[in-house]
Amino acid sequence: MGVTERFRLDGKVALVSGGGRGIGAASAAALAEAGADVVVWSRTLEQVEDVATALRSMGVRSHAAVVDAGDPDAVEAGVADAVGVMGRLDVVVNVVGGAMPRPALATKDRHLSAAFDHNVVTGLRLARAAVPHLLATGGGSIVMISSAVGHVVGRGYLAYGTAKAAVDQSVRMLAADLSPRIRVNAVAPGAVLTEALAFVAEDEATRSAIESRTPMRRIGDPDDIAAAVLYLASDASSYVTGQILAVDGGLTAPNFDLGLPDL
Secondary structure, three states: OOOHHHHOOOOOEEEEEOOOOHHHHHHHHHHHHOOOEEEEEEOOHHHHHHHHHHHHOOOOOEEEEEOOOOOHHHHHHHHHHHHHHHOOOOEEEEOOOOOOOOOHHHOOHHHHHHHHHHHHHHHHHHHHHHHHHHHHOOOEEEEEEOOHHHOOOOOOOHHHHHHHHHHHHHHHHHHHHHOOOEEEEEEEEOOEOOHHHHHHHHOHHHHHHHHHOOOOOOOEOHHHHHHHHHHHHOHHHOOOOOOEEEEOOOOOOOOOOOOOOOO
16 A cells, blocks of 8 residues: 555545534545545534535535534434444544633633533543444544644633643543554644634734744644644554644744733
């Protein structure tokens, strides 16, 4: 098999949780381009149906489902439904996550708990439901979406950054538990121009500030992250597990500042 052929996913089935837009939709498209049939999840039916329709136009099968990643029963049932419809499961990509930035002293217990639940628990919940099905096909790949703020610092990101650092460690621990049959890795994006950062495109000063703090001098595109997801999902990364792949333009400093006063 040639090196480029190792990126192919023909005959494989991938599930993308949080696949209705942004990085999730771009990742689903990348997997489909590589030949995978793709199940896309979101809480918004119209979004996932639009994504699934676009994937089918690429010549692969696609199944759209409304699944709340925060509901354990819904996730368990959703994975079983995906396998029932598609016949197998080989790749799982979890894009669900996020937390609103706020000053450290305004970050209450409930904000920390919510960030941990939304970023760490959702991914582990999905992995737990998917593992038996991945093993049934001989193994597979799990890819989590983390964040640069899991390993760089920035004011206003106490809850989010702490949760993403926990995501990174959960990936390493899960990879150790599931090796050698299932690989587990993460992609850690920097600033990426998705709907969540739409304000950046509208504000030249903010965009310029972010670009100036990024060594590559630009904001990321969802396809930058999708390419990394494809690498980790495919046999191109067959000797890679427990790794956090930073796709952040070389970011080493905060890319966003709430303008908080010094204490």
